[in-house]
Amino acid sequence: MSTPTAERVRIIETEVLSEDWYVLKKTTFDFLRRDNVWQRQSRETYDRGNGATILLFDPLRETVVLTRQFRLPAFVNGHDGMLIETPAGLLDAASPEERIRAELEEETGYRVRDVEKVFEAFMSPGSVTEKLYFFVAYYDSASRIAQGGGVASEGEDIEVIEPTLDQALGMIGRGEIVDGKTIMLLHHLALQRARK
Template sequence: MQKFGNATIEILKDETLSKNWYHLRNITYNYTNSKGETKTLKREAYDRGNGATILLYDPKIDSVILVRQFRVPTYVNGYHGWLLETPAGLLDGDNPADAIAREVMEETGYKLRDTRFLFKSFMSPGSVTEVLHFFAAIVDATDRVEEGGGAAHEDEDIEVVVIPLADAMKMIEDGDICDGKTIMLLQWAALNRASLTQ
């Protein structure tokens, strides 16, 4: 049993609904609210592991390096499916800094020199267990030592896109960038541009 303030939670059952790509669980629990009322509730939780994402910023050209790839959940929700995003990936047992360095190399071909941890966030806490670790790094064209494009064994087909930061901010307003983690990092960059070059 877990207590937070006057509320308590007790897990009664944790059932696996699917363990195909990731782990979909059905959680039954007793929830005693702050008024002392206890109810038995059921909620589904999608467990895909924790991840990391990073803002790659090139101060020489005041631009960010993003990736474009197809995301089927966005497609079935009425979007065209090809999202512009900051590089990201699951930790897969690595610490967040090592995981993001691996993902950046796979997706963009950039070798990171210096990585700065910014913050971490639950991205969709009503249904997904994932905690995402956010980073930033300064890069330039000489840091691109491989082609990138994603991992072939994961069937990734990733395009590397270099966009001026001002244009990227406008693309948020226009709806051309609509990925949550990317919006968070671009807004952080717009507020902290001076600290990125130090």
Template sequence: MKNIHILDTKVLSDNWYTLKKVSFEMTGTDGAKSILEREAYDRGNGATILLYNKDNQTVVLTRQFRLPTFINGNDTGYLIESCAGLLDQDNPEDCIRRETEEETGFRIEQVEKVFEAYMSPGSVTELLYFFVAAYSNDMKLHDGGGLEEENEDIEVLELPLEKALEMMKSGEIRDGKTIMLLQYAQLKGLML
């Protein structure tokens, strides 16, 4: 294990989330010490979920605009994703229940945590908690779409799992968390 000592932290931006420049000393495996600087974007931790229906062999996903993808060449900027949100002050389970209802319109009670992962550890501090949950039509309270006060404009998609897997292969689905959950559903046989 490398010894890390933080030497200095400067806040570069505290607008949407917090971007920090961190200077630190690191002792390598050979015992040599190096002083390095890195930037880290702190947006808090989050949770994501794949809703699945065994009877209908379907999953619920969302589509919404993501500026960074647009800047990086995604022609429309819209991504198909699993429902997700930041924890804020909630624990991961309460967060994902809240986000599921806000974004998809489904009220779910039983969620299963399947794993957690850092999605972009070279620059973003976020730890993402991954969940799956069964859903049925009687759990639908409203159309979903997100919160107006958060300027969310989310389209809810109910797709056959097989179609979602094909969309992943064709590049129509390119969101990392969604790909991980779809592969989890396939590997674990959630629809069996």
């Protein structure tokens, strides 16, 4: 029987490097390798809390609701910065379902009755602590109760777009959609559609 992970990690020191926007820490620890040798390691972790994301799908028109907004980290990595994404947000002490409903309305103006959690995933586990909760929901034109666009005081300037599922899948293939959570949810929906 293998040793539980908690018994293979000994935290030596944790140092807060930055606490400006979220929390960046440097942790030094000993890790018991599979060859039974303890190895000293040092890693940085960025803790911004957990989040949730959702993909809306209209099964009659086969459309989805996506957003387009500027993302500085993508911009400084050579992208033009305008990313097409599924609506998402940090939990901020709310349940994933509560948060995604509020975020959906803020960003897109859509309100839906039933949301279904389909999976959870760590998006960048080598350095970011965040776990995302992934949801899907059905919508129609009557579901839109406001303009959306995000919260201007939080720096949000969000465009709402409504391609068909096939158009969105094509956008992945052409490199127009490069956001991981969005690609995961679109492929999930495509697999579900193929099974029916």
